[in-house]
Amino acid sequence: MGSLKIENVKKAFGPVEVLKGIDLEVTDGEFVVFVGPSGCGKSTLLRVIAGLEDSTSGRVLIDGEDVSATPPAKRGIAMVFQTYALYPHLTVKNNMGLGLKQANTPPAEIDRRIGVASAMLSLEPYLERRPAELSGGQRQRVAIGRAVVREPKLFLFDEPLSNLDAALRVNTRLEIAQLHRRLKATMIYVTHDQVEAMTLADKIVVLNAGRIEQIGGPMELYNSPANEFVAGFIGSPKMNFIDGARLGETARTIGVRPEHLTVDPKSGAWKGTVVHAEHLGADTNLYLDCEKAGLITVRIFGVYDAEAGATLYATPDPAKTYRFGADGKTIG
Amino acid sequence: MSIATRSLPRTIGAHAILLTYTVIALFPVVLVIMNSFKSRAGIFGAPLTPPTPKTFDLIGYTTVIGQGDFFHYFQNSLVVTVGSLFFVLLFGAMAAFALSEYRFRGNTLMGLYLALGIMIPIRLATVAILQLMVASGLVNTLTALILVYTAQGLPLAVFILSEFMKQVSDDLKNAGRIDGLSEYTIFFRLVVPLVRPSMATVAVFTMIPIWNDLWFPLILAPSEETKTVTLGAQLFLGQFVTNWNAILAALSLAILPVLVLYVIFSRQLIRGITSGAVK
Secondary structure: OOOEEEEEEEEEEOOEEEEEEEEEEEOOOOEEEEEOOOOOOHHHHHHHHHOOOOOOEEEEEEOOEEOOOOOHHHOOEEEEOOOOOOOOOOOHHHHHHHHHHHOOOOHHHHHHHHHHHHHHOOOHHHOOOOHHHOOHHHHHHHHHHHHHHOOOOEEEEEOOOOOOOHHHHHHHHHHHHHHHHHHOOEEEEEEOOHHHHHHHOOEEEEEEOOEEEEEEOHHHHHHOOOEHHHHHHOOOOOOEEEEHHHHOOOOOEEEEOHHHEEEEOOOOOEEEEEEEEEEOOOEEEEEEEEOOOEEEEEEEEOOOOOOOOOEEEEEEOHHHEEEEOOOOEEOO | OHHHHOOHHHHHHHHHHHHHHHHHHHHHHHHHHHHHOEOHHHHHHOOOOOOOOOOEOOHHHHHHHHOOOHHHHHHHHHHHHHHHHHHHHHHHHHHHHHHHHOOOOOHHHHHHHHHHHHHOOHHHHHHHHHHHHHHOOOOOOHHHHHHHHHHHHHHHHHHHHHHHHHOOOHHHHHHHHHOOOOHHHHHHHHHHHHOHHHHHHHHHHHHHHHHHOOHHHHHHOOOHHHOOHHHHHHHHEOOOOEOHHHHHHHHHHHHHHHHHHHHHHHHHHHHHHHEOOEO
């Protein structure tokens, strides 16, 4: 079991309000990702859930029970940190077992759980090693293993992939996804990387400046962003925003995703010059300086031959063009 | 890095400067040790020459060992130094942890207050300290010295250690909290081992002035029972006649224990000075 309910949680550090009233419900077995730019309060929110920070006001309920006054160790949670945070003086085995030992779990049970977790994460060869003797990816697997052995109601991940290199990041992401499928546990995951959010989440919570901008499934956020911020944050390359007045529109801003633009050398809606072309093989990113729309990004699937300085016409897909009002909200 | 700028004249120049400095720094120490092995006539006849078969004499050492209870003085010095060091490191590290780890009202003010002792010499308060010790009946006890030296060493210890403790990863401490470790366990098992090099630095800075101090032993604990080595060496300084052989021998001997402690700490110390320079 592991449901979570957050009611109007606020957190201030002195005069600085980091969380400005967060309401959220997470059902059992869900994989929820908090995503947002640096300083949006996502890590603070995770720390409040973990009990590492007290909220200034509001309630946190785990399985319907108010845990606002419960110490972290008694909340039935486990946390994986960005910097791994392994105990440097303990072996992998003892790193994983320490929490259980503190909770007076019988040694046989500790051994059994470490066995299961280390098999799951292929950590068996390293059980007697110390963290210093492991690579970054192995350390992060140990940190995940340390969370798994606790059999928590809630798994909390605080940017666990940020310290890994690109290749390892993809592998570990896959491992976390598989772990979630196997354990069917509730997981809350914080990241600033929207790709991680899109690939892992059942439900994404987009945070900005201490407020929730939108909650929804990955495709829901991609297809119907509630406002300009979410539209710009989800999707890579970023959505193009064009001043509505320049296009003769009533909406303040017009948004088009780079993949929803087509280009043609002869005719189209917006005439522009190629500033730069990025050839990635599977797709090509073109940066066009358009007379009407300004600098925009166009993503073309497959190889497209275009040199800097060439003239191209870009045309947006009208069905996939977003309009945002003066308050930044999407206009239907 | 330095490889590109390395050239022979530069290397020679750097070594010449460093060697000159080393000679100047070591000269008094060498002079003391050299002369401690000479006869009285040798010391005054040619103070700058090493002992020759003619001037070689162990009279200083035999006097020191024979006269006065020098072993006892050493023991006193060691008890005072090690005792003060223990308390300075324990309380200093705990205060530093509290200042760097917990947010509470007046945190910065408390840090400044604790650091104030670096700027104000404790000797200014000698009279008040003496009155305090007389009132509490601690005159002529080693406890008095340990208390004073602990107070003297704490400001610098808190100041240096709190800087280092700020660098200890928050994630690690939080991982400990989630695993149910108490704040004391987090402090002693996770944080202290990570700041060990800086604690060694503090230990060396604290230890040397305590060992060498003459002021407080003379004022607070001058009795035969509680004399420290530096005070004991004064035994040979007379108003009219000074037993230089014995003084030099006593001072040479006094270097030894502190040297041993220094070697123990210095292995950690070097890591402390360079830690953080390279990730």
